[in-house]
Structures are given as C-alpha cells and as structure tokens.
Amino acid sequence: MAQEAHKLAIFRGLLKFRSNQQKIWGVLIFLSIVTTVEVVLGIIKPAPLNTMFLRMKLLNWIFIILTLVKAYYIAWDFMHIRDEKSNLKSAIVLPLIILIPYLVFILLVEADYIFDVMRDGFVSWNF
Amino acid sequence: MDVAAAETNVWGGGNKPLNASYGKLMMWFFIVSDALTFSGFLVAYGFSRFKNIDSWPIADEVFTHFPFLHGIDAPMYYVALMTFILIFSSVTMVLAVDAGHHMQKGKVVFYMFLTIIGGAVFVGSQAWEWKNFIKGEYGAVETKGGQILQFVNADSGKRVALEAFASSIETPRANHQTSNGVWFVGEGSLPTYSVAEVQEGFTQDENLVVRIQKLNAEGEKTVLSREASLDKMNQVVGVVEGANLIHNEYGNRLFADFFFFITGFHGFHVFSGVIINIIIFLNVIMGTYERRGHYEMVEKVGLYWHFVDLVWVFVFTFFYLV
Numbered sequence A: 001m002a003q004e005a006h007k008l009a010i011f012r013g014l015l016k017f018r019s020n021q022q023k024i025w026g027v028l029i030f031l032s033i034v035t036t037v038e039v040v041l042g043i044i045k046p047a048p049l050n051t052m053f054l055r056m057k058l059l060n061w062i063f064i065i066l067t068l069v070k071a072y073y074i075a076w077d078f079m080h081i082r083d084e085k086s087n088l089k090s091a092i093v094l095p096l097i098i099l100i101p102y103l104v105f106i107l108l109v110e111a112d113y114i115f116d117v118m119r120d121g122f123v124s125w126n127f
Numbered sequence B: 001m002d003v004a005a006a007e008t009n010v011w012g013g014g015n016k017p018l019n020a021s022y023g024k025l026m027m028w029f030f031i032v033s034d035a036l037t038f039s040g041f042l043v044a045y046g047f048s049r050f051k052n053i054d055s056w057p058i059a060d061e062v063f064t065h066f067p068f069l070h071g072i073d074a075p076m077y078y079v080a081l082m083t084f085i086l087i088f089s090s091v092t093m094v095l096a097v098d099a100g101h102h103m104q105k106g107k108v109v110f111y112m113f114l115t116i117i118g119g120a121v122f123v124g125s126q127a128w129e130w131k132n133f134i135k136g137e138y139g140a141v142e143t144k145g146g147q148i149l150q151f152v153n154a155d156s157g158k159r160v161a162l163e164a165f166a167s168s169i170e171t172p173r174a175n176h177q178t179s180n181g182v183w184f185v186g187e188g189s190l191p192t193y194s195v196a197e198v199q200e201g202f203t204q205d206e207n208l209v210v211r212i213q214k215l216n217a218e219g220e221k222t223v224l225s226r227e228a229s230l231d232k233m234n235q236v237v238g239v240v241e242g243a244n245l246i247h248n249e250y251g252n253r254l255f256a257d258f259f260f261f262i263t264g265f266h267g268f269h270v271f272s273g274v275i276i277n278i279i280i281f282l283n284v285i286m287g288t289y290e291r292r293g294h295y296e297m298v299e300k301v302g303l304y305w306h307f308v309d310l311v312w313v314f315v316f317t318f319f320y321l322v
Helices: A020-044 A058-078 A086-120 B002-011 B022-051 B077-101 B105-135 B195-204 B226-233 B253-286 B288-292 B296-321
Strands: B140-143 B148-153 B208-215 B221-223 B236-240
Touching (some): A020 A058, A020 B296, A086 B022, B077 B105, B077 B296, B253 B296
Antiparallel strands (some): B140 B236
8 A cells, every 4th residue: 555645535525534543533433323323223123124125124134234334444444445456456355245145145045945844844843 | 678677577476466565465365265254154154044034042132241230131232342342442453553654653552552452352251241151041941852942921921040940859860970980971060950840840830931932923932821831841851051062041052053153263363363463562562663664564463453343243243133
C-alpha cells in the first residue's frame, strides 16, 4: 500500500474523513451501531419479522445481511482492502464470494432433503 | 537496451501487479484459505441445523449467563459484550498500524498493548462461556433414542432443575474407578442423580411436565401433557448434566459438538493471535522495526487479527442470533 494514500471516504463517498485515524473511529462507531441493532433485535425479536421469506425468517435474513455489512467494513477499512489495487482486491474477494455461496447452496439443499426423508420416511427417528 | 532490460525485469517477476510485499501477500493467501476453512465449519453447522430444523436448541435458552448476575436470565448480553471487546481490540490494532505508518514507536507500543489486553480478555470470556456450557444449568434426561427431555413447571411454564425434585434412593451403584477394575478402565463421573431417582421424583410431583426438543408452530419447544410426560419418562435411559461431546442437556448433541469445535477453533486463533501480537509487541519495543525503517510487520499481524474479528462476527451471527 502506498504509504499515505488512504481512501478516506466510506458509504460510497457519502461520508468523508479528514484523516485515517478519524476514519477508523468512524468505522468503529458504525460497526457498534450495527452490532447494537443486531443485539436489540435478537433480544426483543419483533413479531412482524417472524414471517417467512425464502424459507427463512425475515429476522434471520436481516441478521445475515447485517453480518455481511459488518464483514465488508472490517475487511475494507480495518484490513485496508479499500486501499489495495483492484487486482489484489479481486484475488482475495472473488474466490470467497464464488466458493462460499456454492458450498452453502449445496449443503443446505442437501440438509433440507435429509430433513424431509427423516420426517416422511418409514423409519422413526424419534423413539 | 532499455527495452531488453525492462523485459528481463518482467520475466523475472520484476513488476508488481498487486503492489504488495511478499509477506503481506502470503498473509492474504493464508487468510483466504483460513476463511474457506471456517466457512466449511460454519456450513457444516448449517447442514446439521437444517437437517434437524424442527428440533434445534434455541440459543437464547442456552447462553443465559452474565458475570455477577446469578440466576438472572440474560441471553445475548454476554456475547454482545465479547463482540464489542473484539471489535474494539481490532480498532486499537488499526490505530497501531496507522501509527506505524507515521513511525511513531510510542503510539505503536501503546496501541498494541491495548490490543493484546483486549484479545486476552476475549479468550478469558470464551473460557467462562465454555465453563457455563459444560457445567449446565437445569439438567435433563435422555431417552434410548438420544432425545433430550427437559422439565417444566406445568403452571408457570418455567424450567425446573433436577435437584428441585429428584428424590433420593439408596443405591449400591458406585463410581467405577480404575483401581477397582479388572480391565483397569475407569468411568467418567456419575451424574448427581440416577435415572430411578429422577423418575421417582417426577412421578411424585404432579406439577411437573416434560418438554421435548420438537419445536411447535410458534418456534418454541413443545411441552407435553402430564400423561404423555409420564409415558415418556418410562423410556429414559440416562441423566444428563451439562454438555460434552457425547451428551448435551440443551438438546441435540451436534449443537454441543459444533459449539465446542467452532468456538474452540476460533478461540485457538485468538489465542495464537495474542501470542503473535506479543512477539511483535516485543519487537516493536526493542526497536526492530525502527531500525528496519518500516512497520509493515505490524500491519501483517494486524491483518491476521482483523481476520479473527471477522470470523467472530460470523460465529456470533450463526451461533447466537440466527
């Protein structure tokens, strides 16, 4: 990384910081807010969010999306991916965003199938 | 001549398409592969969970402790605190890297010290969490098919601990110790109560019912009627207190297995991160990087440290929130 060339804008340029240190504190505040929202939602579990969406509770989708948001800011600002060349960026991020969803898809579909077999099969698993 | 020299340079790996040093690149390679390892674990957890989607333990009922708040039901607060600790130690780490860029040795030392403290506090918190998990809270019984039955007060709907109702029956059954055995094998500690004691106490207390693992339409554990409970109690083969790799009073034993494995693996990462941080911290104090002219080493361990934080964000979501 070029020593003094930090990119100081986050939220697509919406928020610009004057120094790298200021940006770090800004990102900390943002991450804390997101975590607090998660914890509050996890404790009160609002009833409207219990509706199912794509075979999962809406609340769980919110948790997963907020987690990915946090992961993005940790990687981009704490691990300085934002300041790296785009070659390095893709070398790091592409394998992960291709392989992980693939693995998730295969295994969760398979698990769902096994659940159906165990529920509807002739053998009782619950004795 | 110039062109030739430039080409030799390219062929010799002279230009830097990624503009990162060798060490940093290797750290990134490691992080990418470690990220895939962790996603393999978490997806395996997801597999087991989806396979048992109608009977998986509810995290809010499992992790309810908070230091100095005995007997108070405080789900989530403790892990939330742990998450904040880890995020904060991540922040001090970036601040150390930033100070390193400006060659401010004193600040690097200060921030790395805070990072190490944060990491140590986190590992300690995780140990405390494990202790509570292993020790268990209410106790349960297990049927022949490995189903966990928990006890609930029929009136209040609150969980009841084994010690609150189990009767005491004289039994010649003693803990088998290595010194007494023909085959020189001992056994683990016996549960506080025998199956017969729990069954006896359950029959006598009319107010008790059994809660099975199956989730009802509201996503809560199904509570059986008194008759069905008595019937279930006849199939009990063992008493379970706390959790280990084989038995788990909170429900599905896979839950405990994955909990130990994934948080254990993550805890091991945090622990080794603290050790590596200490080594770099000492190097900073001794002025190694001042002499070298740059603090890139601090950035490299920083990358590892943030990665540990990153993994925790996912563990937090999938074990405690979802």
